[in-house]
Amino acid sequence: MMSNQPENRDPQTPQAHNPPINSLKDLIEQVSGKNIILAADGDASAYAAPPVFPFLAIIGQNELKLALTLSTINPHIGGVLLIGPRGTGKTTAIRGLANILPLNEVSACYYGCLESDIENNGLDGVCPACAKKFGEGQPLTKKEQVQLIELPLNATLDNVIGGVDERHLLHNKMRLKRGVLASADKNILYIDEVNLLSNEIINAILDAAAAGHYTVRRGAISAKYNARFTLIGSMNPEEGNLRPQILDRFGLRLLIKGLSDPMQRYQAYTNSALFRQSPYQLIQQFQSETAIFSEEIQEAKQIFKTIKLPKETALYGINIIQSLGIDSLRADQTLLETAKAYAAADKRDLVTIEDIITIAPMVLRLRKSAFMEKYFSEQEKSEEIINQHIQKTDLDQ
Ligand SMILES: [Zn+2]
Secondary structure, eight states: OTTHHHHTSOTTOOOSOOOOOOSHHHHHHHSTTOOOOOOSOOOGGGOOSOOOOOGGGSOSOHHHHHHHHHHHHOGGGOOEEEESOSSSSHHHHHHHHHHHSOOEEEEOSTTOOOHHHHHHHOGGGSOHHHHHHHHTTOOSEEEEOOOEEEOOTTOOHHHHHEEEOTTGGGGTOOOEEEOHHHHTTTSEEEEETGGGSOHHHHHHHHHHHHHSEEEEEETTEEEEEEOOOEEEEEEOGGGOOOOHHHHTTOSEEEEOOOOOOHHHHHHHHHHHHHHHHOHHHHHHHTHHHHHHHHHHHHHHHHHHHTOBOOHHHHHHHHHHHHHTTOOOHHHHHHHHHHHHHHHHHTTOSBOOHHHHHHHHHHHHTTOOOHHHHHHHHHHHHHHHHHHHHHHHHHHHO
């Protein structure tokens, strides 16, 4: 059954239609469904790392791909929450994204020492070997692929923020061990089933994500770590809701449904069948677009630095939020920051009203609180009654 699927693709079929690809947006929307031309055999020896399903080979789910891309262009979007059942490609998309992001500077040391630790905590902020290296003017870092850090469900607060390092006796320094949050700096932190985490842990993560850094205190010692990560959470609503105050803190909210078009489902099936059978063939098919995508993200990040958001455009967005009765100021921040990232992804340095309209659904859905609405309307009624009584008492006197 399975073996005949990839061969069904006709190697003679020319690329049906090739609209011009000018931006990240075009790559996301147009590349995944392209015709695949099978080579005789994929050359596995050219790849050292285990194969990762190419981000751009994911069929459909354009909003998911767009949201993930935008969140890597602008960290101030404040994280992405993926809501949907299992088996809809959430994890595949996140792994694929990590794999195509531009390289990071990371620590070359067991303790994870960084130059920024010296800026934050002085020379005592790094291990003796790194302090020596720093003194000799050697770098403490190397270039590495962006990591996808997955938070284990049974993680403790000590795992997350860090604690006392049991190896500190080796170098006679009371050194704190870096937690998951510090390791996630400049990487992607993925929390599957975020609705099942304790309040204490999710608050620590969201605070660090919002600030871009955090401080750990253990007795007399403390250390500050950078934590500038892209936060992605996922939840299956069948397994419990996310508390509204936590939900509010995720910038983008995506409802991930299975594909509805049978042709798309068939393409998704053939791509994943090919990946199971011969992963490097699929990777090769998307290699050139993937390389362009990676460059485009870097370019978008550059454009983003000088992006302009006119006041009237911002007010247009704020009016939409107010007309929906959404109170949270986080909605304003996310809407405007996402629109900026979207313009940059489209290679423009000026945000337009169309940008706001395009990205508004993923920012605004699940923001309206039925509870708060009812609460406020009851309070308004009660306020009216109080005022009536005050006026009546005035007249009586
Ligand atoms: Zn070190």
